[in-house]
Amino acid sequence: MNVPNERFILKVEGLTVSFDGFKAVDDLSFYVEPNECRVIIGPNGAGKTTVLDLICGRTRATSGSVTFKDKELLAMREDQIVHAGVGRKFQTPSVYEDLTVFENLELSYPKGHGVFGALAFRRDDAVRNRIQEIAETIFLEDLLDEKAAFLSHGQKQWLEIGMLLIQDPELLMLDEPVAGMSVAERKKTAELLRRIIEDRSVIVIEHDMGFVADIATRVTVLHQGKTLSEGSMERVQNDPKVIEVYLGH
Secondary structure, three states: OOOOHHHOOEEEEEEEEEEOOEEEEEEEEEEEOOOOEEEEEOOOOOOHHHHHHHHOOOOOOOEEEEEEOOEEHHHOOHHHHHHHOEEEEOOOOOOOOOOEHHHHHHHHOOOOOHHHHHHOOOOOHHHHHHHHHHHHHOOOHHHOOOEHHHOOHHHHHHHHHHHHHOOOOOEEEEEOOOOOOOHHHHHHHHHHHHHHOOOOEEEEEOOOHHHHHHHOOEEEEEEOOEEEEEEOHHHHHOOHHHHHHHHOO
16 A cells, blocks of 8 residues: 555554564554544454554564654664654553652653763753643643652643653654543543644554543554554444444453
8 A cells, every 4th residue: 555655644554563473463554644643442452552562662573664754663772763753651650759740841851862961951941931831731730849649640640641742752652541540530631632632643542432532533443463443433433343343342
């Protein structure tokens, strides 16, 4: 399939990874546009998290191509992929609990590459203004002096998203961002993602179908490492194949 480069920020083509002969991801292709929220759903073991691991370089592909803004990610290290503009959040929030919200965000502020960039870093007005801006985006502007340990589970998830946003990635990947959240927190997270895609693309793995319906521009349903269905939430919800292998259970 020959797809024009300029339309897509991410092109995943023929992506395959085998573990001892088992294909966890099998000849997978999909394309993400700028300002798109792509949600990947599917039963446990479908290969959803493995896809994110392959895109961010945590797992090495057996074959295929992952192109981000015309850069082949499969040839790059994890840190190079981050510097290219791809941010990844894992299922469990990993914030620095002994530090305040402000300090967590400051620690994630891009300081340039290498030791010299870190040594030259200063907490100036530009840094403080950027931290304030991100804190407002993630609903934590009134908690900048609060230690992360005292945040709710949902607030810790937002903080980690903020720690990625402050690095200004053009593609943000989130693995089950609303797992364990209250109903109110899920609604605010949906609002947060709608804000985020105003100026970047997002890939989300999620099981909460109500949340998916709130945020998805496009949905990809995986089954046994392959695309079972793709399209709008309404389309995949009414796809007999999806109902049979996933939604029906």
